[in-house]
Amino acid sequence: MVLLEPYTITPRLQKGDDVLSVSISSVINNDTSLLEGLQVFKEWGLICKNQVVKGRHWGYFSGEDTVRLKELHPEETPNLIAFARGGWGAARLLEHNQPWQKGWLLGFSDLSSILLARLSAGFDGSIHGPLVTSIAKEPEWSKERLKSILFNKSAPDLYGEPWVGGIAKGPIVATNLTVASHLLGSRHIPDLRGVILVLEDIGEAPYRIDRMLTQWRLNGILQNLAGLAFGSFIDCVDQDTDNASQAFTLNEILKERSIDLNIPVIANLPIGHCCGNAALPLGWEATLDGYSGRLSLHPC
Known part of the structure; x- marks a missing residue:
């Protein structure tokens, strides 16, 4: 069996760490669920930075490929990048060079392409889990599970x-x-x-x-x-x-x-x-x- 060797083991989150919300797939026209999701992270003691621009679009994407690629790889790497929503568009970004950085990455659905590509490149810290726009509606056990993974690196069966x-x-x-x-x-x-x-x-x-x-x-x-x-x-x-x-x-x-x-x-x-x-x-x-x-x- 061939196992990936991560370049670095992602450290646990701590209160005061920052989370960056980005949208690199489909357009976000209603930011209510986005703001509710960011509130969950705030209640965990994280500092939220929101890079999502409501209504911004290039066709059915949340922006041109070059714009979304830049947001996937910010100049200052946050402790956690949380994807706002899925849809379609993330895989298009993989045609370009990916300057992966250490840290946590959270999302699923269309964002699975990014999680897989990052893992394939040898980076730890990618989580298949709720989006920013869906996390507030998750049951308490699901939110606590995600929090435990991020802060304690543990999870129940x-x-x-x-x-x-x-x-x-x-x-x-x-x-x-x-x-x-x-x-x-x-x-x-x-x-x-x-x-x-x-x-x-x-x-x-x-x-x-x-x-x-x-x-x-x-x-x-x-x-x-x-x-x-x-x-x-x-x-x-x-x-x-x-x-x-x-x-x-x-x-x-x-x-x-x-x-x-x-x-x-x-x-x-x-x-x-x-x-x-x-x-x-x-x-x-x-x-x-x-x-x-x-x-x-x-x-x-």
Whole structure:
């Protein structure tokens, strides 16, 4: 198994550290949820710096690529960069040079491309978790989990539905299936051999989920994992009602594409486009128990 060696281990946050909110995907037209999210960080004792410009857009993006790239890599590196919202646009920035810096990075969905690319470059500190515009609506346990990861580098176990038994140990990588699938073959996908992979998605028909998982299998990626877990798959239903009797359900697809891998598999973890969206730090060592459905983190 090939493991990434982070250039530096990200230190715990402390009260008085700064958090920078940026928007590098889709446009933000309503800043109410943004301000509510920043208030959560303020209550944790962090100093909030907001770089989001309400209504700024270049087409359906929150600004031109060069503008968003500059905001992703500020001159003064904050302790935490928290992405404001997802949508689409982050992966376009990966066409450019990435002067990654140490520190924490928080987001998910479209921002999965940035988290994966940064991990692939060897940097610790990327967290798959709530966006600034969604964190205020997260249940208390989810907010406390994220806070504990940032300030204490610890988190309670998560539980899902056991599908295939066994015990897997390895670094954890959580990502959006669609976003990650469009990075396959690029240098922005980390080496996933021996990894515990967690996948989630939203709004994709089961046949598209089937197509993407098949692509991962054809690339030999799923066959070389230590363990596999599925988070939430919201609104992933077949809209073709005429052929509903012949269609596979989402769970049928997920099971058929995973249960023959000879690795532990669990499903229905509270991760992804659900509320709550449990934070997972990429690259941390973890244990996946396919008998009980438990996912445990072992902080570095």
